[in-house]
Amino acid sequence: MRARLLLVLAAAAGLGAAAPVWAQDRTPATEAAATQAIAQIRSPYCPGLMLEVCPSQQAEFLRDSIHTMAAQGMTVPQIVERVLASHGEQYRALPKRSGAGIWAWVMPPLVLLAGLALVAWRIRRLRVARAGIPEPEAAPLSEEERARLEAALRGFDREEVAP
């Protein structure tokens, strides 16, 4: 088991030695672009994990190369396309807004809009149905009736339930 631990840590030794993560020619803007690009790529080295959290040494090298690409002036989409071109489309974490990928983006807002449209339609239908029915005329309340109403409303407020 010690051998296993050594093996892993030896692999990580390169990581420790390399560690030129914050090279001098990198600016906060290029670092932010690199971070954005890394956040859009799944790790080719850790199944199921994003590149930003994959602990493997190769993932660290890939992240570092992305920081270098950003420092060279590449934009976020350019970096993402470059990485996916060399590693494979299956590592794209954010579906494209074209082709089959568009369906991933379109369906959730459609469901929300359909739901809201349904509620709006029900309310409108009810209003149309009520349009022909005259509202009953309300007689002015006496003082006693007004007091009873206020008391009832207070009771209603107390009794009503909240989530």
Next chain:
Amino acid sequence: MTQIGEVALWLALLVAGWGAVLGFYGGRRGRGDLVLSAERSMFAVFALLLTTSLAIIAAFLRSEFRYKYVAGYSNRELGLFYKITGLWAGQTGSLVFWALILSFFGSLVVLQNRRKNREFMPYVAATVLSVLAFFMVVVVFASNPFEVMGFVPPDGRGLNPQLQNYWMTIHPPTLYLGFTAFTIPFAFAISALLSGRLDTRWITTTRRWTLVAWFFLTCGIIFGMMWAYVELGWGGYWFWDPVENASLLPWLTGTAFLHSVMIQEKRGMLKLWNVLLVIATFLLSIFATFLTRSGLIESVHSFAENTTIAFIFLGFLSALLLASAGLVWWRRGAFKAESRLESFLSREAAFLVNNIVFISVMFAVLWGTTFPLISEGFFGQKIQVGPPFYDRVNVPLGLILLFLMGVGPVIAWRKATPRNLKRNFAAPLGMAIAVGLGLFVAGVHHPYALLTFALAAFTLTTIVVEFWKGTRARAKIEGEIAPVALLHLFERNRRRYGGYVVHAGFVICFCGFAGKAFNAEKQMALRPGESVTIASPFGHVYELTYQAMSWYPATNMTKLVATVDVKRDGRPAGMLAPEKRAYKQREEVTSEVGIRRAWNEDLYLIMAGVADAERFMSGQDPRPMATFKVLVNPLVPWIWLGGFIMAMGTLVALWPAAEVVRVTARAPARAPSPRPELVGV
């Protein structure tokens, strides 16, 4: 002992099948004797499954490695506590555990309802027993915990290192408690459909069960986040992984249901919607169990071993879906609303929009989770969907929910007048604008974070105003001092004020999520004695000094520990000790992070790697270079605080009302027990 457990498992299957058949038949024919037998079958199944579970635990404690399941999830040096938790460490045992909890809940329901809801109980017992029978079939025929290997290995493979964590011992049981408890409202909904009694009674009867399920599911999800945060070493707590998503799906529909039942109780509306929500919640619980075990979608949490189980689950899900849809169609005439939605500016509409948003979030999560399969099936191209997709789709929806959380509880029923709107929302709106402007001036320019804090201020103000108004009115009417009035306010309407507490917890959680926008991160290779500094978004600076490295063998593992001193603005602020662990039996090395917790942020330290480790461990280099990843995670503690407040609020809402306690206390010790009566259908 293990042989007894295996026999008990078989008997549990037979008894569950027997009870299910008798329950449906007895209910249909109005035969009290058959229904009684079905109900007693529930107790028998619980006793039998308890025996099976104890037998599995005994096999773990005695390290009986001839059993494939025990050999796969234990080893001789594994601690006693983790041996006990071996019951739910793997797929096989977790299915038995699922069934055990369900049979326990089923028995409780039978006990609770032995003198009431008699028209529902035959079908409730039958539905729960049918679900139990399904789980027994899976366990007995596709995933038997008592499967014996052809040989006895000298030691087991050991428990997955990432599961050897206190949060992981409690996270699965609480999640299962939540999933299984949702079976009870589902069983009552099926019963209401079969008996044709679709008024509010099935909802009021299961109100507390729904809250119990929601409580456990919420706790389970929060515990899972805590586990991911301390154990996975990513610095994050939620990763939109398919298995995480699967646990969120029933929570979302369950939360929508908790809100929409109030409209049915108050206005007699949304009867069909509530039935559909409760069915969807249960189906999504089964879907979550299926997804964890199917291996169809890549996940870091999945413990899929046997794809046969995936197909059995898929068949069961399809059957449930068809049967539920058939029943709803059959009773479609019974869902007529007793009143109508009159205005968009009403509490009903606010709750309905809240429901639509919850369902939209659920759909977005479900859609994203299954999109790789859908895109492959329809377009021949497997398109992966990762965390950034969920963030982009769900953050706006979450903000709408945060806003509605402030609107829903205080807007008037039926139709709000301008006076009502002004009276209820002037102060919260003012507070939201003040907080938003104040934070903007203070330098918070992230749009979503700013909006979250402003909406949080809006919602929290509505809650505070509600408490203030209620306390003031009570103090005035009853002549009580404010703290006593507040206490009595809770007593008077636990559900309402418990709900407000839950909302407050949710708002605090949201603020915690928004803190992610200000995360700071640095990675650096250091020699002992060297330091790294990192600035917190709150303005102070941490200085971390790598002091020393040590390694030593511990029980069941070898540890490599770095000692790092922490200073905050130059003042000593404790020590962190991130670790690397290599567990015996498992070919895995895990990271244990060092966390310095404060009320507003976490300083999170990961030891990414060690150079010259071999020379260090052989004593040649006592000062090895190590790479550290340092993160400042603002407001993460608020997520745990918010989760705790949500749990407390749910407990307040769940607590039996004082009146009920008094009535129970006055009941005669030995009240005559009438024979169960049945209403034929």
